[in-house]
Amino acid sequence: MKLKQLEGLIGGLDQFSNPKVELEQYPTGPHIASRMLFTAENSFGDVTNKVVADFGCGCGTLGIAASLLGAEHVLGIDIDPESLEIAYLNAEELEVDIDFIHSSIKDLGWRGQFVDTVIMNPPFGTRTKGADLDFLSVALKVASQAVYSLHKTSTRDHVKRTALREFNARNAEVLCELRFDVPKLYKFHKKKEVDVAVDLWRFVPGKHQT
Amino acid sequence: MRLLTHNMLSSNIKGVINGFPLRIEAVKVVEKTVEMNADFLKNMFQKIDWKVLIEASRAMGYTELPEESDFSLLESDEFLSIFHHALLELHLEEGALVCPESGRRFPVSKGIPNMLLHEDEV
Numbered sequence: 269m270k271l272k273q274l275e276g277l278i279g280g281l282d283q284f285s286n287p288k289v290e291l292e293q294y295p296t297g298p299h300i301a302s303r304m305l306f307t308a309e310n311s312f313g314d315v316t317n318k319v320v321a322d323f324g325c326g327c328g329t330l331g332i333a334a335s336l337l338g339a340e341h342v343l344g345i346d347i348d349p350e351s352l353e354i355a356y357l358n359a360e361e362l363e364v365d366i367d368f369i370h371s372s373i374k375d376l377g378w379r380g381q382f383v384d385t386v387i388m389n390p391p392f393g394t395r396t397k398g399a400d401l402d403f404l405s406v407a408l409k410v411a412s413q414a415v416y417s418l419h420k421t422s423t424r425d426h427v428k429r430t431a432l433r434e435f436n437a438r439n440a441e442v443l444c445e446l447r448f449d450v451p452k453l454y455k456f457h458k459k460k461e462v463d464v465a466v467d468l469w470r471f472v473p474g475k476h477q478t
Numbered sequence: 479m480r481l482l483t484h485n486m487l488s489s490n491i492k493g494v495i496n497g498f499p500l501r502i503e504a505v506k507v508v509e510k511t512v513e514m515n516a517d518f519l520k521n522m523f524q525k526i527d528w529k530v531l532i533e534a535s536r537a538m539g540y541t542e543l544p545e546e547s548d549f550s551l552l553e554s555d556e557f558l559s560i561f562h563h564a565l566l567e568l569h570l571e572e573g574a575l576v577c578p579e580s581g582r583r584f585p586v587s588k589g590i591p592n593m594l595l596h597e598d599e600v
Contacts, residue, residue: 317518319482340518341482341566352590365510367483371593375600377490379498380525382482 274336275302281358283327284351291348292391292399296329296418300446304387304416304468305333307443312470314385314414315339321410323373323388323403328355328366330387335364343383347372373406386411389418392464401430408435408473415473421445421465436474442467479570479591481534485526487591489577489584491599497577499530500584502537506572508589514562520552522565535564 279298287293296304309315316338322331325344332355335342344359344366346352352368359366369376390403400419407415408431419427424442431437448466489497528547535543542560544551551557575584575591582599585592 317515340515341480343483347594349592356588356590365480365512367479368590369479369483369487369593370590372595375490375595376593377488377497379486379488379527382486382522382525 269337271302271306274306274333275299277336277362278302278329278333281327281329281332281361282354285354286350288348290396292394292396293326293348293351294389294448295327296389297449298329300389300418300448300466300468301329301333303444303446304418305330305337307468308334308385308387308414308416308470309337311443312414314416318384318413319343319382320385320387321345321383323386323407324390325355325368326351326389328358328368330389331355331366332359332362332364334385334387335359335366336362339385342366344368345371345373345376373403378410381412383410384413386415386417388416392420393423394420401427404431404471405435408437408471411473413472415469415471417469417471418446418448418466419469421467424467427467427469431471437471438474439470439472441470443470444468479586479589480566481531481538481568481570482522482526482565484534484570484575485530485565487575487593489575489580489582490593491577491580491582491595494577494579496579499527499533499578500575501578502534502570503574503576503583504538504570504572505574507538508569508571509563509567510569512566514559516558519558519561519565523547523549523552523561526565531564535568538568538570540564540568 283295331344386407391399
């Protein structure tokens with residue numbers, strides 16, 4: 269599939285109808301989502317024929333993109349049932365099978381090393397400090413190959429240090445810097461649209477003890 | 479929810495030592511056909527807990543999986559298609575997953591298990 273095709277397909281997905289500020293629900297735009305998954309597959313071979321988990325999947329954009337690129341089994345996990353309902357319909361609309369799970373990321377127990385790749389657009393940790401790193405900590409335990417994630421560029425050094433030193437990542441690399449358009453979803457947003465600089469990261473988990 | 483997902487999830491309740499495997503209570507099972515990928519199945523075969531997959535597929539009303547399994551079976555197309563069906567085409571649509579140790583039920587509705595823990599379980 270071509271990048272533009274992928275972007276077009278996921279551009280038609282429904283997004284949050286009532287975004288919840290405490291969960292920092294911002295939709296992952298089709299521009300970013302398609303590039304994230306395209307890079308994961310074309311540069312690293314981390315998607316096609318793999319088991320992929322979308323942490324904090326929201327309306328399912330990243331998981332659906334993974335599925336469209338040939339991931340064999342995709343899991344979408346989110347704490348918010350309303351988002352999962354939209355995600356479920358979005359997956360149905362594009363005729364992809366995704367196993368959605370209603371759970372917080374930390375509540376879930378995992379057995380074995382099934383998941384190859386975790387993809388996520390975590391809460392940036394602006395409202396709940398450290399929320400993005402809580403996601404990353406679990407992702408690096410669950411994934412056996414790679415974790416793709418978005419974090420604010422302003423936190424780059426901190427993210428790198430924490431991933432390598434505390435979460436035992438073998439490698440942490442910024443693949444590119446993106447502009448994340450956060451549309452005016454919430455009342456506290458004064459401007460119509462806010463542009464946030466965001467890094468697309470690829471982390472390689474350390475060796476797991478089994 | 480597919481049985482592949484079932485094979486990788488465990489109950490994570492505070493105090494529970496062995497939350498795997500979750501027992502399946504099936505109320506409604508649906509089948510969705512997907513294309514078979516032999517290489518993927520061979521890869522999964524090494525990771526799957528076979529006994530758990532047998533139990534789970536039986537709970538879903540599917541009894542074709544052989545009791546004993548070893549790598550030589552992967553050469554058989556017939557075996558692969560049975561394995562494929564059990565692992566990826568059976569979906570638990572309505573029912574519950576039950577923690578083997580505490581008996582806590584995690585309801586499954588519209589194919590989505592609710593694994594959210596209560597405050598006193600974290």
